[in-house]
Amino acid sequence: MLTVKQILEAVNRVAPWDLAESWDQVGLQVGRTQQPARRILVALDLRPEVIEEGISLQVDGFITHHPLIFKPLARLDLDTPLGASLERLLKANLFFIAVHTNADKAEDGLNQYLAERLGLESLVPLVGAGSDSTCKVTVFVPAEHARAIRRAMAEAGAGRMGDYQECAFQVQGSGSFRPGASAHPWIGQPEQQTDVPEIRLEMVAARADLPRILAAIRSHHPYEEPAIDVVPLVTQPKAGLGRIGRLPEPLTLGDFSRKVQEQLQPTGMRICGDPERKIRRVALCTGSGGSLLKMALQSRADLYLSGDLGYHDFLTAQEHGLALLDAGHWATERIFGDWLLGHFSKLWSEADGPQLLLSRAIREEPYHTL
Secondary structure, eight states: OOBHHHHHHHHHHHSOGGGSOTTOOOEEEESOTTSBOSEEEEESSOOHHHHHHHHHTTOSEEEESSOSOOSOOSOOOTTSHHHHHHHHHHHTTOEEEEOOHHHHHSTTSHHHHHHHHTTOEEEEOSEEOOSOSEEEEEEEEEGGGHHHHHHHHHHTTOSOBTTBOSOOEEEEEEEEEOOOTTOOOSSSOTTSOEEEEEEEEEEEEEGGGHHHHHHHHHHHOOSSSOOEEEEEOOOOOOOEESEEEEEEEEEEHHHHHHHHHHHHOOSOOEEESOTTSEEEEEEEEEEEOGGGHHHHHHTTOSEEEEESOOHHHHHHHHHHTOEEEEOOHHHHHTTHHHHHHHHHHHHSOTTTSOEEEEOOSOOSOSSOOO
16 A cells, blocks of 8 residues: 655655755645555645545645745634644545655756757756765675666666666776674674675765665675765756756747747736747746846846736846746746656556546636736
8 A cells, every 4th residue: 555655755856855945934834754655646836625625536635835834833723724724634534745946946846847848958047956965876786796786776766867777887996894793694603704706886875875785785785884875976967946947949939939838828827028039048947036037147147938927027138138927826837737647657557556637626826817
């Protein structure tokens, strides 16, 4: 039986929890880690309509992009909208997981997904999440055990480089040790020097996967005390907020806006710039992206796409010759369900994985433009 704990672990592989912003509230907000999690409703927000939709579909719980609880609760008033929603979840024994800024910032997260859907190439984050999230794990192992340990490390998350899996470097050498009097060596005798043909096995790993990888090594390694090195790598950040990339061929601002309209189906868009202007270099941020406007300017983008942009954001863009496209908060994040469904389908077979249902209760921004 699939449990909430397994769902949390799966999300961590796609969008590591430690990527979340310090102010954010992500993870399990309601429920227990051992609850069943076979049937899950996915939405952008956990609105009352979504909760009732999930109950009618007989789900075990919910995954949304936006948290339900943002600030610590001093009291739980069941007559408030938040209190009523929490009461409904608890009475129905339903769990609730929020996957917010960790999904925004992940290497293959929501911003990357939107950029790829719009046809952008050569993508990098607008704001990198740091260069210390990748490590190199080195282990010294008897030659006959190298293949099994490499497979175990790969299954735990090591050796992933882009579209390549189980990437590793191996070199032969000789290991030397002298077991203590109370040791129980796999090979050799206590108090006697031993030389063993060994393989130096190296694989890259995400920092979030290290506990699983180290556990996999120790459970498959024949030595009592395997020699393991973990070295942080200084690399170009692949995770972070927003994305900037290039279109394969220039488009006019009008044509690119129509492309956004087709992909996101916003209820309306606000555009700043000449519709006939040529666009090639595009920056974007899903959701509310006003705080990244400065980075879009510094990156010399032709256009910045986001939501919730303000009056002064449009003035700043005009002053600096930056085209601006506000497609709305909901519209730029409505793809959250498609993104999560795509990643979960890679982690499980259809028979073994959870059944993810995409909510249809709310299909627009929480306002109308007259």
